[in-house]
Amino acid sequence: MEDLAKKKGLFLFFVRGTSPNWSELKTEVQSIQNTQEGSLSKWSLYPTPSYERMFPELVSECQTNFQKELSSNEINQNTIQHFSKLWTHNYLKNRIGLFYNDTSIRWFQSFVGKKTSVLFAGASPGLELDLPKIQRERNHFLIFASDTALGYLLPNGIVPDYIVSFDSGRGTTYHFLLDLPKHIPIITWLGGSAYIFDLVNPKILVNTGHPLDQILEHLFLSSLGKTWPHYSNPSLNLLGMVSSITESIKNREFFVSGVSYLAERGKSHCKGTGYERYYLPETGRTRSLEFITKRLYSGERKGKNQKAWEQMNPKGSLSKIQFLAEAKEISFRSKEDQEHSLETFQGFPPSIAELAKWANQDHSGIIHKKTLNTWLRFSLS
Secondary structure, eight states: OHHHHHHTTOOOOOOOSSSOOHHHHHHHHHHHHHHSSSOOOOOOOOOOHHHHHHOHHHHHHHHHHHHHHTSOOHHHHHHHHHHHHHHHHHHHHHHHHTTTOGGGEEEEEEEEEESOEEEEEOOSTHHHHHHHHHHHTGGGOEEEEEGGGHHHHGGGTOOOSEEEOOOOSTTHHHHTOSOOOTTSOEEEOTTSOGGGGGSSSOEEEOBOOOHHHHHHHHHIIIIIOOOOOBOOOTTOSHHHHHHHHTTTSBTOEEEEESOOSSOBTTBSSOTTOHHHHHSGGGOOSSSOHHHHHTTTSOSSOOHHHHHHHHHHSOTTSOOSEEETTTOOOOOOOOGGGSEEEEEEEOOOOSOHHHHHHHHTTOOSSSSOHHHHHHHHHTTOO
16 A cells, blocks of 8 residues: 555555554654655644544544644644634735736745845834844845834834735734835735735745645646745744745844834834824823733733744754844944845746635635635636
C-alpha cells in the first residue's frame, strides 16, 4: 500500500500501537513539507465511525495528540470561526476586482539583498517615544508600517517604504481615511479588507497559506508556470509577516518600534490611529478615548498577544529582533547604499468560477461553505 501510494504521489503513514509517537510523526510530516514543492500545510483527522464506536478511548487520545502536534491551536480555531465567512467573501470579491485593476496588482515572491536595516513600525504608544530617532535615522531604514500606524507616521513626516495590512475587518478602512501618498505599495492578501483594493496604491499580494491561496499557488504553477511561494506567520500578526517576507535578506538587521501588545501610559495605541475616528461618536466629556479603547490591550498579555510575544522572544534563544528604543547608537548605512530589491510577477490565474469549484472540494473549515456556495450559485466567471 505504501509503494502504491508513492507511485500516485501520495504519502501514506501507518501509525502502529496504542500509544503512537506523535512527535516522531510530526517530524516525518515536516520533512516531507521541506522536500516537496508547494505548501502542504493543512492536516485534518477523520476517524471512521466504526472505529470511533469500537475504540472510543484510543480515538480520543489520537484526537488530543493530533490537535497538539499537527493541527491548529485553539487561538487559530477561534480566529477561523470568527473570520472564515469574511475571509471567503473578501477573497472572492477582491479576486473579481483584479480583472478591472490589473495594473496595480503584483504577486509577491521575495525580498532579496544583503546588509539591509529593516524597521517595522507598529502602533503602540511607544512609537511616539521613538519618533525623534526614526526621523533622525529615516534614510537608514527600509520601513514597513502597519496600517494602524499610518495616522501617526504620515503627519509627522515619516513616509514608509511599504504599508502592511492583512486584517479583513471593515474597521481597517478607518486606518486609511487620511491623505495617503498614492505611490506607497500596500502589502496585503486577497482576503484582506476590500477597501484597500479600491485605492490606487500598488498592491502586492502575499501567499499566506490560506486554502484559497494554496489553490491559486497550484493554478499559477500549473497554468502559467509561475512560482508563488508561501510565507508562514506563526505569530499571527503583522510583525511576524514582515519578519517572514524579509528573512531572505542576508545579514538583515531587524528593528521594531511601537510593538508591545500592552497598554502603555494609559493608552492602547499611539495618536492618530483609525480607532480615534472609529470611536469618535462614542467619546464625550465623561467618556474619553483612552477609557473606551483601554479594553483593546490590558496590563498583561493574553491569548494571541501572548503567543505573538513568545514568537518574537523565544525562550532559551537570542531573538534577532531589536527594539529601536533599546538599540545602541550605531552607524547605520544609508538606505541608498543598502542592497535590496523586491521580486514580484504579474499575471492572472483562471476564472473565479474555477477557483470556487476547487475551493468547494476543500474541507479544512477555513473556507466558509455557505458564503462559497452563494458565489457558486451566481456562476461567476
